[in-house]
Amino acid sequence: MASPEPELTSLRSPRVTAAHRLAKRSFRGKERRFIAEGPQAVREAIGHPGGTAGRTLVELYATPEAAERHADIVAAARAIGAPVLTATDEVVAEISDTVTPQGIVGICRFLDSPFEEILRSAPKLVAVLAHVRDPGNAGTVLRCADAAGADAVILTDASVDLYNPKCVRASVGSLFHLPVAVGVPVEKAVAGLRAAGVRLVAADGAGVRDLDAELDEGTMGGPTGWIFGNEAWGLPEETRALADEVVRVPIHGKAESLNLATAAAVCLYASARAQRAPGGCRSVTSS
Numbered sequence: 001m002a003s004p005e006p007e008l009t010s011l012r013s014p015r016v017t018a019a020h021r022l023a024k025r026s027f028r029g030k031e032r033r034f035i036a037e038g039p040q041a042v043r044e045a046i047g048h049p050g051g052t053a054g055r056t057l058v059e060l061y062a063t064p065e066a067a068e069r070h071a072d073i074v075a076a077a078r079a080i081g082a083p084v085l086t087a088t089d090e091v092v093a094e095i096s097d098t099v100t101p102q103g104i105v106g107i108c109r110f111l112d113s114p115f116e117e118i119l120r121s122a123p124k125l126v127a128v129l130a131h132v133r134d135p136g137n138a139g140t141v142l143r144c145a146d147a148a149g150a151d152a153v154i155l156t157d158a159s160v161d162l163y164n165p166k167c168v169r170a171s172v173g174s175l176f177h178l179p180v181a182v183g184v185p186v187e188k189a190v191a192g193l194r195a196a197g198v199r200l201v202a203a204d205g206a207g208v209r210d211l212d213a214e215l216d217e218g219t220m221g222g223p224t225g226w227i228f229g230n231e232a233w234g235l236p237e238e239t240r241a242l243a244d245e246v247v248r249v250p251i252h253g254k255a256e257s258l259n260l261a262t263a264a265a266v267c268l269y270a271s272a273r274a275q276r277a278p279g280g281c282r283s284v285t286s287s
Contacts, residue, residue, distance in 0.1 A: 144268055226267050
């Protein structure tokens with residue numbers, strides 16, 4: 001059976017032009033919308049409950065072939081009332097940010113959470129991204145935080161835009177799974193979390209303490225906020241000074257260092273394990 005003819009064929013269509021502009025941060029901020037590419041991201045966007053502004057997925061674009069291949073996603077989008085528009089490969093490529101688009105792109109509403117709302121939820125494990133500039137790293141840390149069962153991620157005002165297409169792709173759908181606050185000054189993030197009973201630990205290769213010692217001494221079982229710094233130069237001294245402890249990931253082999261996302265995964269999983277151990281702040285039966 002032949003695929004139906006695409007509804008959108010012109011790159012100059014107002015819809016296509018508006019979607020293409022979301023590649024730029026200024027337009028994303030003005031419209032409070034962003035691009036989610038690929039079936040995994042779109043599927044998670046459909047399942048996200050949205051907020052007072054309405055459903056998270058605003059509209060869906062797909063090539064006829066992708067619409068047939070992912071008929072379940074198309075049906076789910078229509079079920080929540082999101083318009084589904086078929087388009088040529090060229091149109092979908094114009095909207096996409098990747099070299100080889102997967103043929104399906106969603107336009108979504110911003111979904112970040114107010115910082116105060118995160119504090120009211122009494123978080124037990126939080127990742128604070130301070131001075132993280134690479135969108136791929138930010139998205140990967142968000143994915144690690146989600147996998148480790150963190151309660152929230154906070155991007156400070158000195159970090160990359162959460163809705164950068166590379167950040168969204170690197171999160172592989174995790175952006176839609178846990179609360180994320182954006183644009184929070186690091187001083188405010190630290191003060192707010194500390195007032196909520198969270199111990200702040202800065203991850204830095206220059207730390208006097210190492211993660212093994214923290215685990216051996218049982219100091220990681222309580223509510224913890226990990227502060228992660230810039231990919232190239234780590235955390236500035238003034239940010240390290242805000243933390244309750246500066247901890248390094250021990251290097252047992254000959255590697256010079258770990259990249260940001262790998263170090264974040266090690267730290268977050270260490271906290272998750274300690275919190276779920278007997279005596280930790282999450283019981284072994286908690287969800």
